[in-house]
Amino acid sequence: MLKPSPGSEVAGPPPSLQPRRGDDIVPERFYRDLISGIRNGVIVIRHDGTLVAINDAAYASLDMLPGAADVGRPIAAVLADVPEMVRVLEGAFGTDPLPNRAEVKLARTGRSIGFTMSLVRDGLGIVSGAALFFRDLTRVEQLEERERLRDRLAALGEMAAAIAHEVKNPLAGIEVMAGLLKRRLTDNPEAQTMLADIIGEAKMANAIVMEVLDFVRPVRLQVEDVEVAELVQDSLHMADSLVPRGNVAVSVDLPEHLPPVQGDGHQLRQVFTNLLTNAFEALSGHGRLIVQATALASLPLPATPDHPHGPGVEITVLDDGPGIPDSVRDRIFNPFFTTKPRGSGLGLAIVRKVVDAHEGRIEVHPGPDGIGTCFRLLLPLAPSLDAAPVRLPDDGAPGGPRPR
Numbered sequence: 126m127l128k129p130s131p132g133s134e135v136a137g138p139p140p141s142l143q144p145r146r147g148d149d150i151v152p153e154r155f156y157r158d159l160i161s162g163i164r165n166g167v168i169v170i171r172h173d174g175t176l177v178a179i180n181d182a183a184y185a186s187l188d189m190l191p192g193a194a195d196v197g198r199p200i201a202a203v204l205a206d207v208p209e210m211v212r213v214l215e216g217a218f219g220t221d222p223l224p225n226r227a228e229v230k231l232a233r234t235g236r237s238i239g240f241t242m243s244l245v246r247d248g249l250g251i252v253s254g255a256a257l258f259f260r261d262l263t264r265v266e267q268l269e270e271r272e273r274l275r276d277r278l279a280a281l282g283e284m285a286a287a288i289a290h291e292v293k294n295p296l297a298g299i300e301v302m303a304g305l306l307k308r309r310l311t312d313n314p315e316a317q318t319m320l321a322d323i324i325g326e327a328k329m330a331n332a333i334v335m336e337v338l339d340f341v342r343p344v345r346l347q348v349e350d351v352e353v354a355e356l357v358q359d360s361l362h363m364a365d366s367l368v369p370r371g372n373v374a375v376s377v378d379l380p381e382h383l384p385p386v387q388g389d390g391h392q393l394r395q396v397f398t399n400l401l402t403n404a405f406e407a408l409s410g411h412g413r414l415i416v417q418a419t420a421l422a423s424l425p426l427p428a429t430p431d432h433p434h435g436p437g438v439e440i441t442v443l444d445d446g447p448g449i450p451d452s453v454r455d456r457i458f459n460p461f462f463t464t465k466p467r468g469s470g471l472g473l474a475i476v477r478k479v480v481d482a483h484e485g486r487i488e489v490h491p492g493p494d495g496i497g498t499c500f501r502l503l504l505p506l507a508p509s510l511d512a513a514p515v516r517l518p519d520d521g522a523p524g525g526p527r528p529r
């Protein structure tokens with residue numbers, strides 16, 4: 126370490142006022158490249174609100190195209206489509222302390238942006254600008270939500286399985302005894318009617334119990350090459366037999382050479398049957414149903430080291446029915462959530478479970494112009510199915526839900 130020379134013992138200017146040695150050595154271009162290479166979004170403004178720097182990650186997170194002439198313009202004009210970000214940036218000069226790890230939701234795209242801010246000070250310590258560092262947290266939030274849902278389902282599943290097991294045997298007993306009694310009381314028409322009702326109700330209760338047991342059983346996939354066109358046609362027939370479509374106009378728009386999906390054909394049929402059944406029920410015999418599919422070279426799903434964003438198919442099921450109110454949209458995939466008098470509320474819960482096992486994703490959105498409902502399904506062509514649960518259920522019965 127260098128010893129201070131005698132002259133340097135005289136108190137010098139504070140460190141912030143000393144010339145910065147780096148300024149002469151590191152070219153300005155380097156700082157620009159540094160900002161553009163940062164993988165988080167960076168936006169820097171001057172005190173007067175003009176844009177000094179913005180990188181590509183920022184444009185991407187805000188769903189904007191880079192504009193060559195943006196630097197130097199007022200930030201309110203550059204980010205006119207994302208006023209929430211303008212408010213955050215402009216608020217920097219009057220906020221103390223500045224937010225660290227705060228979040229803002231963008232109304233236009235629904236994205237959640239996590240951000241941190243810093244003030245830019247000149248050599249005299251005077252604030253000359255503000256810098257915003259941010260990241261799109263939407264995907265992280267979705268993963269957390271799925272994780273939470275999985276935990277909830279696991280707890281609910283254990284409880285439901287225990288109850289269903291306990292209820293199954295007494296129900297079977299009731300059905301058998303009522304059958305015996307019915308055979309003995311052949312000369313009593315009133316008793317015959319009542320016993321027939323008891324048997325009918327016990328059968329229905331048993332069907333519900335079996336459905337719950339099927340639902341809580343881990344998914345076991347029997348993987349094959351599944352043609353999407355066949356899948357959709359078979360599911361349309363099945364849905365039509367469950368809920369006659371009436372005057373609903375159905376159009377299926379699939380490209381000719383759609384690649385097959387590796388998955389469990391039976392369970393994927395069930396996914397589409399449930400989606401189409403719901404659509405027919407929502408339409409009550411009138412309206413329009415459109416099924417479309419597109420091959421995607423790279424699925425917008427969280428990548429794993431073994432499976433970077435691989436190819437897949439996007440399939441949408443769109444109806445122009447009454448739609449799903451915002452207040453319940455978050456709950457429709459929960460088991461037992463139903464708005465129908467005779468619904469079990471397991472249809473979409475099964476859909477999500479099967480789609481998860483195929484490492485895909487299912488989303489629901491309002492249809493175009495806010496009319497109707499659009500379910501969007503993303504399926505990888507070749508999921509790493511070792512990640513999917515393949516445990517056999519304890520009783521050795523075939524896994525996975527049966528057609529409903």
Ligand SMILES: Nc1ncnc2c1ncn2[C@@H]1O[C@H](COP(=O)(O)OP(=O)(O)OP(=O)(O)O)[C@@H](O)[C@H]1O
Pocket residue numbers: 399403404407444446447448449457458462463464465467468469470471472473474498
């Ligand atoms: N296409 C749709 N249009 C309007 N609402 C829908 C649509 N699909 C689902 N829903 C809503 O989501 C709820 C849950 O659907 P889900 O398929 O899980 O259960 P369900 O149809 O009520 O009963 P189940 O399918 O077990 O007979 C429905 O009750 C309905 O309110």
Ligand SMILES: [Mg+2]
Pocket residue numbers: 399402403468472473
């Ligand atoms: Mg349903």
